Structures are given as structure tokens and as C-alpha cells.
Amino acid sequence: MNKNKSHVKEYKCPELENWIWSYIAGVIDGEGHIRKYKVRDTSEGPNYGFEISIPQNDIRLLEFIKDKLKVGNITLMWNKKCNLLCIKRRMAVLEILKKVYPFLIVKKEIAVEMISFLESAY
Numbered sequence: 532m533n534k535n536k537s538h539v540k541e542y543k544c545p546e547l548e549n550w551i552w553s554y555i556a557g558v559i560d561g562e563g564h565i566r567k568y569k570v571r572d573t574s575e576g577p578n579y580g581f582e583i584s585i586p587q588n589d590i591r592l593l594e595f596i597k598d599k600l601k602v603g604n605i606t607l608m609w610n611k612k613c614n615l616l617c618i619k620r621r622m623a624v625l626e627i628l629k630k631v632y633p634f635l636i637v638k639k640e641i642a643v644e645m646i647s648f649l650e651s652a653y
Contacts, residue, residue, distance in 0.1 A: 542623040544630055545601055555596055555627075556634035558585055565628070565641050567648065581624040581645060585616045600627060625649040 559565065563585040570578045587593050590605065593616040597603045603618040618624055628642045628649075635642055 540620055540622060542602060542620055542626050544626045545599065547599060547630075551599060552630050553634040555599070556631035558592065558596065559583060559631060560635050560637045562586060563638070565638050565645060567645055579648075580619060581621050581649065583618045583624055583627060586613050587616070588613055590614045602627075621649060621653060625653070 563583060566582050566584075568580050568582070570580045572578075585593060585596065586608065593605050593614055597605060597616055600618070600623075602620060602623045603616050605614055605616050607613075608615050618627065625646065628646050632639065632642050632646065
């Protein structure tokens with residue numbers, strides 16, 4: 532696979548204490564989603580998108596995480612009862628997963644798969 536970084540925005544994880552990374556990992560593990568999804572098929576194969584998302588009724592938690600990570604968008608979900616922090620920048624997803632990986636329990640396996648895929652592709 533050719534590594535093509537021409538469309539990938541760089542991302543440098545902020546320097547955070549381990550307890551903050553473990554807290555963010557706990558939120559992702561308990562309420563968040565980590566996913567790889569097919570965006571479209573091309574002549575060279577499928578294009579994938581990558582996402583870490585966290586739904587939450589109380590926006591303050593999402594604002595805390597977004598403020599610490601310096602990336603992501605918070606939107607009000609369609610049912611207007613829940614907010615969603617969504618991180619879709621490929622390199623941000625990769626770097627954040629590498630930081631929270633040691634603290635994940637439930638979503639550790641999917642994190643490993645995504646880290647491996649992203650490192651080999653980008």
C-alpha cells in the first residue's frame with residue numbers, strides 16, 4: 532500500500548497527564564464509539580473514514596475533552612436530547628488512540644485494529 536499523506540492534516544497530541552488520558556479513555560470505553568467506515572469505492576480500492584465519537588447529555592464533559600484534545604466538533608444530535616463530540620481527522624484519531632490505548636478495556640481490540648491500519652496507511 533502506498534502511503535499518501537497529501538490530504539492528511541498533521542495532529543500533535545497535547546501534553547496531558549496520565550490521569551487525563553485515562554479519564555478520556557474511560558469515557559470512550561463506556562459511552563464512546565471508535566469506528567472505521569467505508570466512505571466510497573474508488574478505482575484504487577475503498578476509501579475509509581475514521582472516527583472517535585462520544586454522545587453525552589451534559590455538554591460540559593464534551594467541552595472539557597475537546598478543550599484538552601484541541602480537536603473535534605460538538606453538535607446537538609437529531610433528537611435534541613444529546614450532544615455529540617466527533618473527532619474525524621485521521622491523524623488525530625490515530626494519535627489519540629495511541630494515548631488512550633493503555634487505559635482501554637472494552638474497546639481495546641478495535642483500537643489496536645485502527646492503530647495498525649492507520650499506521651500502515653499513513
